Amino acid sequence: MQTRPLSAMLPLRRQALPLRRQSMYLAGDASQHTLNSPQQLSRLIIKKNESSFLDPAGGGYTLSRRLSQKIYAPLIISPRSYFVFTPLLTNTASGSLDFSNIVEPVRDPRAKVDFIQAAARAVNLKKKTVLCEATVVKSGVTESPRTAENERRTEDGPQTTNMKPMQAQRQWEQGETFEVPYDKxxxxxxxxxxxxxxxxxxxNAMFFKDIGDAKRVKRRVRECFELAVLPFTTPEMRKWLLNFAIVGAGPTGIELAASLRDFIYSDLMALYPTLDALPKITLYDVAPKVLSMFDESLSRYAMETMEREGIDIKTSHHVKSLRWGQPGAAPPYHMDPKRCLTLTTEEDGEMGVGMCVWATGNAMPKFITESLDSVDAYPGDSIHSIESSLPVAIDVEHASWKFKKASKKGPLLVDGHLRVQLQNETGQTAVLRDVFALGDNAMPETGAPPATAQATSQESKWLADRLNKNDLAQTPPFSFRDLGTMAYIGDERALMQIPHKAGRSSNSFMPEGIKGRTASLIWKTAYIGMSISWRNKLRVAFRWTLNKFFGRDVSRF
Amino acid sequence: MQTRPLSAMLPLRRQALPLRRQSMYLAGDASQHTLNSPQQLSRLIIKKNESSFLDPAGGGYTLSRRLSQKIYAPLIISPRSYFVFTPLLTNTASGSLDFSNIVEPVRDPRAKVDFIQAAARAVNLKKKTVLCEATVVKSGVTESPRTAENERRTEDGPQTTNMKPMQAQRQWEQGETFEVPYDKxxxxxxxxxxxxxxxxxxxNAMFFKDIGDAKRVKRRVRECFELAVLPFTTPEMRKWLLNFAIVGAGPTGIELAASLRDFIYSDLMALYPTLDALPKITLYDVAPKVLSMFDESLSRYAMETMEREGIDIKTSHHVKSLRWGQPGAAPPYHMDPKRCLTLTTEEDGEMGVGMCVWATGNAMPKFITESLDSVDAYPGDSIHSIESSLPVAIDVEHASWKFKKASKKGPLLVDGHLRVQLQNETGQTAVLRDVFALGDNAMPETGAPPATAQATSQESKWLADRLNKNDLAQTPPFSFRDLGTMAYIGDERALMQIPHKAGRSSNSFMPEGIKGRTASLIWKTAYIGMSISWRNKLRVAFRWTLNKFFGRDVSRF
Incomplete structure (x- = not known):
């Protein structure tokens, strides 16, 4: 143990865990639909004394919970104390489900997974430690009113450095930092x-990756309706406030548009009869068609159905800017949620909108782009192997090593066994034996799976199984198996893409996709089944049933 | 109509309501347990053209919903767009229920009650108008992180005037003001x-009157546990963080202590086994006993039961101050939610606490103490009658009239028919014919009912019935009928006080109260029954059943 005594750092966990720690594990949200956690969710696992007995029925909704409890004592380091079942996040924004119905606490008396609520700030590969910043109190920012500062932080996890305007008031938001040792x-x-x-x-945009985002979207939609009926609101402003823009026609954007459309037309319009025909949902994408991961026929069906439902789909549109204030207004543009924003596209010019949800593409969090960059000291003990195209020997100890990435601001380029790699200035690559990466922040060299929850879930299971067997080298590399894709498109209709099999002839009797109401029923059944806990499976089923009779939740509180 | 044309002010409502408005109504939360809305909840009702037909089955959970829809077109003015069933508020703080389970939206397609989300700022009795400030966006402050500013605003409704530290950032929180005319x-x-x-x-204290308060308490309790297990937290700080103080041993304080105790002992302790025996709930009151509205034997049973459950009841204790920082720390005391607060009592000195919930007594909101004070112009047309003890005639038009109150900072002193009264410097009293007050902000001269939801509910029903009959003068004055009192005291036990009947002998066979598990079952059944909507009755019953199997919600998001 090269770090300072554990007893000083982790006095509490001494009782819970034996002192001999051999491995550690730092992971993020697995098995998510969009699988991109807005905050840095990190997990670390510390291998147990193998002779100590642990309850082996420890749940199993994330990678950490699939690890053998006889071998590992997992520890999760994350600024977020819960797991979100993101496929149903759109349902919470539209009042179909409560937030609690899709949330699983990281702490669970049955799972022997320990937890520290903190954001990972740096990794020392040589000392084998993670530098953490406690975020127990800061995680509350996801609740705070919409401000430029908070929106920024939502996207990139709690970041105190950008908080200048509020610094005087919120000095306490700076968390204590401390090191946690790891084995894996x-x-x-x-x-x-x-x-x-x-x-x-x-x-100025809203994002849609976590509970806090869904809360903000839910609140803003209701807010816009309430603003629209205020006695002094002009007819023009009313129209703008009720124009909801979603940028990005991938599964998240499509399902959010579909859910909001159901909510507005089935529930809100009954409450605001005077606003009839005013609300509008517009979906923007730079691509010429929506849902490109689906077959042409399914994607066309989705576009037709959604257009018929009243969702305006603007493909091949390029967003140029988003600002507060109405179209035509002169700068400066100050935030004013009592009024609309203006979204400018190359094709249509300025458009007043009550809200703009940004649901396009993934970028790497600062932890990947900045914290995991240069390596201070060569971690000789952690190197599994070195590959070199150079015929000459290099002094690896004194070379300048960096984390190997797919691109400068891209994900970690891991090997086929999901092992993180380093690279030096001569092009040598060093594979780390005890540091792994998976999910959106990693890209396997042997073939990048799609950035979906399905892929992350498969990676997590693959890695847990291999870690349990402890024969990483002998197993074949990870490969993604496409199990199909689903998307809800509104009005009780959905799409289901059945994966193409290489050996299947194109005129097989097997359909390539299911669409419409049948697919919607399958969608619902599947997501009840995939909901992690029995508690939430029952709650989701109960709420969907109740909604049939009583409608969705329209309260804004 | 003395105000500017309605069509200019209320363009939207023109379609929904006939133009001939004869009465208006400004009310607050009725039928609540603690019945004290933290924000100004105001209702106004505009009498319809009597010949117009309205759906008569318009719901009926508040006073406004009991009014005849054939006679009245009610309009609610409130900064809060929902009604809270406060008897179950403690259940949401302890994760037994979701917030949505106890909330009813003010807008309801079946109830012909209109709504403007605004805070009432002033009343012009002569012009018969209410000056309102739109609060659609500002109501979001109940969600914001705990700061001195927000705590202050939570208590007294949205008040922009106290917001100096954030003014630069939140100019948009100043709402538009506008006048709304009324008839009643x-x-x-x-x-x-x-x-x-x-x-x-x-x-620095938390309060417990609205959803926002319950959210803060729920969040803070979990936060304290998470802070307590951080590796660098000292054993002393850990003890302080897990000491939860509640000041005020009335029904709210008692039920909150009982619910938190259940939650901590049944649910949280399983997640934090290393914290065993550390969490502590302390209930403070200046009175020598708790629950003084109950019979001696029931109140004694409550104290004994709660002490046995581990709740420390400190009666006859006087709180001197509450500040951030640990006991013994030197000033200045800056807010730091990562650590504890210090509660000082005359009897015990300084005590470190993770949270202090203040649940004692009622004060009047600024709308009552400041807005309803001097009357600018004598509202001759609105005066029902003038009573005077003076033999000489006074020029009522030029006297200096004020709203008649129970005391300088006290509630409005209404007559037996809940009519608001004015008083001039000579002691004359003028009864207003079209302005009423009920609930915690009113005290009938003919006998003040207790400050309970029961009393407010009875007042609301009484007034609605009288307004529907339109024979206010002929009916006997309002009188409160005690239907008994209930309180949950933890560990599936409750108290039920059956009201004393004047004519009953004291050794009657009829018990004076029920206590223990039977009372707890009655408590639960009663509150499911009293929950407003069928949707929420079913949800509450479902959640309580599910909790038996899966425990309460422990997530903090």
């Missing part, structure tokens, strides 16, 4: 939203 | 918490 480390901090540098988007 | 007005804005000027309480 898994990095799965997920991704943040990619805004492509579009002016005003980072500050 | 009912004032039921409720009460705010009474802190008796105890230093630091207004800034």
């Amino acid at each position: 480390l898994v990095i799965a901090v997920g991704a943040v939203s990619q805004t492509f540098g579009t002016p005003g988007v980072r500050e | 007005l009912v004032i039921a804005v409720g009460a705010v918490s009474q802190t008796f000027g105890t230093p630091g309480v207004r800034e």
Whole structure:
């Protein structure tokens, strides 16, 4: 143990865990639909004294919970104390489900997984430690009113450094830092939203990756309706406030548009009869068609169905900027949630909107781009192997090593066994034996799976199984198996893409997809089945049933 | 109509309501347990053209919903767009219920009650208008992180004037003001918490009157546990963080202590086994016994049961101050939710606490103490009658009239028919014919009912019935009928006080109270029955059943 005594750092966990720690694990949200945790969710696992007995029925909803409890004592380091079943996040934003119905606490008396609520700030590969910043209190920021500062932090996890305007008031938001040792480390901090540098988007758009985002969207939609019926609201402003823009016609954007459309047309319009025909949902994408991961026929069906439902789909549109204030207004543009925003596209010019949800692409969080960059000291003991295209021997100890990434701001480029790699200036690659990465923040060299929950879930299971067997080298590398894709498109209709099999002839009797109401029933059944805990399976089923009779929740509190 | 044309002010409502408005109504939360809305909840009702037909089955959970829809077109003015069933508020703080389970939206397609989300700022009795400030966006402050500013605003409704530290950032929180005319007005804005000027309480305590408060308490309790297990937390700080103080041993304080105790011992301790025996709940009251509205034997049973459950009841204790920082720390005391607070009592000195919930007594909101004070112009047309003890005639038009109150900072002193009264410097009293008040902000001269939800509910029903009959003068004055009192005291036990009947002998066979598990079952059944909507009755019953199997919600998100 090269770090300072554990007893000083982790006095509490001494009782719970034997002192001999051999491995550690740092992971993020697995098995998610969009699988991109807005905050850095990190897990670390410390191998137990193998002779100590642990309850082997410890649940199993994340990677950490699939690890053998006889071998590992997992510890999760994350600024978020819960796991979100993101496929149903759109349902919470539209009042179909309560937030608690899709949340699983990381702490669970049955799972022998320990937890520290903190954000990982740095990794010392040589000392085998993670530098953490406690975020127990700071995680409350996801609740705070919409401000440019908070929006920024939501996307990239709690970041105190950007908080200048509030610094005087919130000195306490700076968390204590402390080191946690590891034996094995898994990095799965997920991704943040990619805004492509579009002016005003980072500050003024809403994102849709976590409970806090869904809360903000839910609140804002109801807020816009309430603002629209205030006695002094002009007819023009009313129209703008009720124009909801969603940028990105991938599964998240599509399902959010579909859910909001159901909510507005089935529930809200009954409450605001005077606003009839005013609300509008517009879906923007730069691509010429939506849902490109689906077959042409399914994607066309989705577009037709959604257009018929009243969702305006603007493909091949390029967003230029997003700002507060109405179309045509002169700068400066100050935030004013009592009024609308203006979204500018190359194709249509300025458009007043009550809300703009940004649901396009993934970018890497700062932990990946900045914290995991240069390596201070060569971690000789942790190196599994070195590959070199150079015929000459290099002094590896004194070379300048960096984390190997797919691109400068891209994900970690892991090997086929999900092992993190280093690279030096001569092009040599060093594979780390005890640091792994999976999910959106990792890309296997042997073939990048799609950035979906399905892929992350498969990676997590694959790695847990291999770690349990402890024969990483002998197993074949990870490969993704496409199990199909689903998307809800509104009005009780959905799409289901059945994966193409290589050996199947194209005129097989097997359909390539299911669409419409049948697919919607399958969608619901599947997501009840995939909900992690029995508690939540029952709650989701109960709420969906109740909604049939009583409608969705329209309260804003 | 003395105001500017309605069509200019209320363009939207023109379609929904006929233009001939004869009465208006401004009310607050009725049928609540503690019945004190933290924000000004105001209702106004505009009488319809009597010949117009309205769906008569318009729900009926508040006063406004009991009014005849053939006669009245009620309009609610409130900064809060929902009604809270406060008897179950403690259940949401302890994770037994979701917030949505106890909330009813003010807007309801079946109830023909209109709504403007605004805070009432002033009343012009002569013009018959209410000056309102739109609060659609501002109501979001109940969600914001705990700061001295927000705590202050929570108690007294949205108040922008105290917001200096954040002014630069939140200019948009100043709402538009506008006037709304009325024919009949009912004032039921409720009460705010009474802190008796105890230093630091207004800034640093939590209160317990609305969803926002319950959210903060729920979050803080979990936060304290998570802080306690951080590796660098000292054993002393750990003990302080897990010491939860509740000041005020009335029904709210008792039920909150009982619910938190159940939650901590049944649910949280399983998640934090290393914290065994550390968490502590302390209940403070200045009175020598708890629950003084119950019979001696029931109140003694409550104290004994709760002490046995591990709740420390400190009666006859006087709180001197509440500040951030640990006991013994030197000033200045800056807010730091990562650590504990210090509660000082005359009897015990300094005590470190993770949270202090202030649940004592009611004070009047600023709308009652400041807005309803001097009357600018004598509202001759609205005066029903003038009573005078003076033999000489006074020029009522030029006298200096004020709203008649029970005391300088006290509730409105209404007559037996709940009519608001004015008083001039000579002691003359003028009864207003079209302005009423009920609930915590009103005290009938003919006998003040207790400050309970039961009393407010009875007042609301009485007034609605009288307004429907339109024969206010002929009916006997309002009188309160005690239907008994209930309190949950933890560990599936409750108290039920059966009201004393005047004519009953004291050794009657009829028991004077029920206690223990039977009372707890009655408590639960009664509150499911009293929950407003069928949707929420079913949800509450479902959640309580599910909790038996899966425990309460422990997530903090």
